[in-house]
Amino acid sequence: MSYYTYLLRCADGSYYVGHSDDLEARIGAHQAGALPGYTQNRRPVELLWSQDFPTRDEALGAEQQIKGWSRAKKEALVRGDWEAIRSLARRAVLRDEASTGSASPQDERIEGEEGAGGVSTGEADADSAAPQDERIGGEKPSAQAPVIVLVRPQLGENIGKAARAMLNFGLVELRLVAPRDGWPNPQAGPAASGADIVLERAQVFETVAEAVADCAHVYATTVRKRGVTKPVVTPAEAAQTIHAAPGRSAILFGPERSGLETDDVAVARTIITVPINPEFGSLNLAQAVILVAYEWSKGQALASPPAVDADPPAPQVELDGMIAQLDALLDDGGYFFPPDRTPTTRRMLRTLLTKPGWSSQEVRTVRGILSSLVPKRPRGG
Known part of the structure; x- marks a missing residue:
């Protein structure tokens, strides 16, 4: 699946930068005024530039990066003039406040860069800029933001x-x-x-x-x-x-x-x-x-990185897959009985599999699971 960062020119001449996993649908929504926000009252809009990325984080990082660029630097990006982009980056100055075209002033610096400046969701100030790395999508936003x-x-x-x-x-x-x-x-x-x-x-x-x-x-x-x-x-x-x-x-x-x-x-x-x-x-x-x-x-x-290099916890989708697999095995083994207790038992299983400490009742539940999975021994004649 691809994710796209894109740049629009609005009817008032300002620029808007965004990202999406469905570029055609998102541009259509902008043009129809279906998205509340900056572009809704600045139509019609025109797509000037877009680039695809393999992950959402990279597309989001590129969006945040380009939003901090001056108008001249954005226009150089549209032309594909990388020499001009590098030159403008060397001459960049910090902004003290958002431009007149700003919909929601905020600091959207790429993590780790020096300096701060208000960055708008739509850029209309030709003289404002912020120092940026020239790579598009080369930096990612902080993974710590929930x-x-x-x-x-x-x-x-x-x-x-x-x-x-x-x-x-x-x-x-x-x-x-x-x-x-x-x-x-x-x-x-x-x-x-x-x-x-x-x-x-x-x-x-x-x-x-x-x-x-x-x-x-x-x-x-x-x-x-x-x-x-x-x-x-x-x-x-x-x-x-x-x-x-x-x-x-x-x-x-x-x-x-x-x-x-x-x-x-x-x-x-x-x-x-x-x-x-x-x-x-x-x-x-x-x-x-x-x-x-x-x-x-x-x-x-x-915030600081973890003290030790350890594998991160599994994503929720993997944990859900494990629980579903265990649930199916238990169902086949006849563990869920009586039927009216099945929802409560399943909830208890999910709870004990997603917490670090187990209570005595939960331990007894696990032992019941293990017992149900052991093949029954045939009785001697």
């Missing part, structure tokens, strides 16, 4: 407010699981207050498992454990772990009215609970997102 997953969100306004909370603290990857009112949602843009980059990159999935399939660490935010025994941490503790651990992390947030269901929490490996007034424990969706995002942002400058 993915925010909103599970069955109900209101477009709340999705927009959550996106605003994310971008305030440097998070840009939003995934939506079965949003009630569909996606895109016209109510999300105004509520995002300029966090268009988050909404435009938002991906939609049918299930929680699909949304976190590429993540090695999955956290569920909930005030109650809901019958699922897992490690429970505060947002600050989760942020420290995310910064130190290899692999991608995802943080699940439930629908506004009811929060995460038990089966949603069961997918996660760790629960995040916010210490809160026991007499009034009501947080709205954006408040919950901003608490977690803020704690993650505090450790950004202090």
Whole structure:
């Protein structure tokens, strides 16, 4: 599968840079005004340049890199004039603020570069620039930034407010699981207050498992454990772990009215609970997102690679495959009995296979599994 970074020219002469796994469909959505954000009111748009990459991280890295380029440098890219790009990079100066064409000012420097400058989702300032590596897609964004997953969100306004909370603290990857009112949602843009980059990159999935399939660490935010025994941490503790651990992390947030269901929490490996007034424990969706995002942002400058070179944990999709294989073997062996206890037993199996410490009950469950897999000895005559 290929991923594409692309550059558009808008009707007002400004430039827009984005990325997608379906270039034709994404450009069509821009031209139709179906994407809330920067290009919606600057149509018609024209595709000037695109390049394919083997991974989403490389395409995203190229997008972030090109967004920091001056107008002249973008135009050199369109012409394929690499000598001009190198020359402009040597003469680049830092910006103190976003240009007049900016939809959502933010620092999108490639990780490890010196200097800082506000970078816009649409570039109209011909004199502004930021020093960049000349390679397209040669740098990747930090792998430590967690993915925010909103599970069955109900209101477009709340999705927009959550996106605003994310971008305030440097998070840009939003995934939506079965949003009630569909996606895109016209109510999300105004509520995002300029966090268009988050909404435009938002991906939609049918299930929680699909949304976190590429993540090695999955956290569920909930005030109650809901019958699922897992490690429970505060947002600050989760942020420290995310910064130190290899692999991608995802943080699940439930629908506004009811929060995460038990089966949603069961997918996660760790629960995040916010210490809160026991007499009034009501947080709205954006408040919950901003608490977690803020704690993650505090450790950004202090993050360091793991102390030892160890293999990263398996992605969630591999763990799900192992559990499904074991489930099939147990089913064939007649382990799930009586039938009315089968859902509870399966949930217990998933819980014990996705947590580091086992309780006595879980140990007994494993021993029951092993016993059911041992062939029955024939009785002597």
